Amino acid sequence: MQIPAPQAKKVPRILLVTAGIDRHARELIRAFGDRGAEIRVVELAAIGFDTGAPHGLAIPGFPDALPDAVCLRTMDAGSFEQVTRRLGVLHALSRVGVIVSNDAKAVENCVDKSTTSFLLARAGVPSPRSYAVETRAEAARLIAREARPMVLKPLFGAQGKGLKLIAAEADLPAESETAGGVYYLQHFAGVATNGRFADIRILVSDGRVVAAMRRESAGWITNIKQGAEALPMPPDPEFEALAIAATQAVGGDFCGVDLLRDEAGRAQVIEVNSMPAWTGLKRASGKDIAGIRATDLLARIAATGRSAAAAAEPLAAS
Structure with a gap:
């Protein structure tokens, strides 16, 4: 009786997408490596669309195949068109069978x-309760109607930057001074x-x-x-x-x-x-956040039971 040779264990391939190699990215690189994964690091801006490629994408570090999963740490800042294209890349990766998180x-x-x-x-x-309007007059009407402090936040913002407490109409900035001409107001x-x-x-x-x-x-x-x-x-x-x-x-x-x-x-x-940071959270909780992140994403890959390369269908020949 011939016993089949055991198959080599597949090494998960992770694409870490990050705008820079910060402390969090370094922790993730180490965490995935410690768990036996093959990891490549790239900025989202560096991934291109290529309709002549087998799956329609040009991914640095993956010339002939796809990663099994994308771990999104941070996105690069850019113009409206650049950010739209980069989000399109993430959508495309999901469409061709790659696990993208988030x-x-x-x-x-x-x-x-x-x-x-x-x-x-x-x-x-x-x-x-929150509101999002595009004129100072409408924002002023809401402030007068609500008659309570509200927080003006950039529609696209993080880390507490650009927040302003609005107690009266006089606190509202001019439309030209808002972030992108939008008043996003939230009850304080x-x-x-x-x-x-x-x-x-x-x-x-x-x-x-x-x-x-x-x-x-x-x-x-x-x-x-x-x-x-x-x-x-x-x-x-x-x-x-x-x-x-x-x-x-x-x-x-x-x-x-x-x-x-x-x-x-x-x-x-x-x-x-x-795309949360976790320096303070790690210090306060004592948890290995990068390790948890890597373990959970690798478990998702294992649960699929197949690689992204096997799951994805190449583009039809033109």
Whole structure:
């Protein structure tokens, strides 16, 4: 009786997409390598469309095949046309059978804060009432009608940059001074306790909560990049359930969700981030975030039972 020779174990191929080799990218490179994956690092801007290629894409480091998964760390900044093309690349990778995490739709749903607010409301996830309009007159009308402080945020923004607390019409900037000519306004839900503001960041991966922290600051902006302190956060089933629901609402699989309790004590989701950083979260929770990220993505590859190259159909010959 002839015993078949054992097949060589397939090495997962990971494409790490990042705008730069920062601390997070280095941690991910090490985490995937420690788990036996083959990893290539590339900026999203460097991936091109090529309709003469077998799968319609030109991916540095993958001349004749496709990666099994894309781990999206950060996207490069660029013009509207450049960002649109890069999101198109992520959409195309999903279409040809590559696991993309987070995929383009989740990124679009989170990068545009007005879409995030819309999806949270549609899913019944409690979140401060939000508006997005394109004229100062309409924004002023909303401020007068609501008669309460509101936060003006860049529609596309992160790390607490460009936030402004609006208490009256006079606080509104001119249309030429807004980010892209859009007024995205959200009810201010922050509450100071003993002169300090706080909120919660919960990290959701593969449908479960994997880490959490409490962020405290002397000011109402509680982002770590703006000087807030990262503190341990004990388990909170209500916050955790909302974080999971918010991640599902935007279609994400690895998201950082910001939450707080308003003055009435109600839990509220403030934002959902599809490309979250984790320096403060790692320090506060003691969790190996990069290791969790790598383990979960490799598990998704294993669950498919086949490679992207086998799953994808080449473009039809012209």
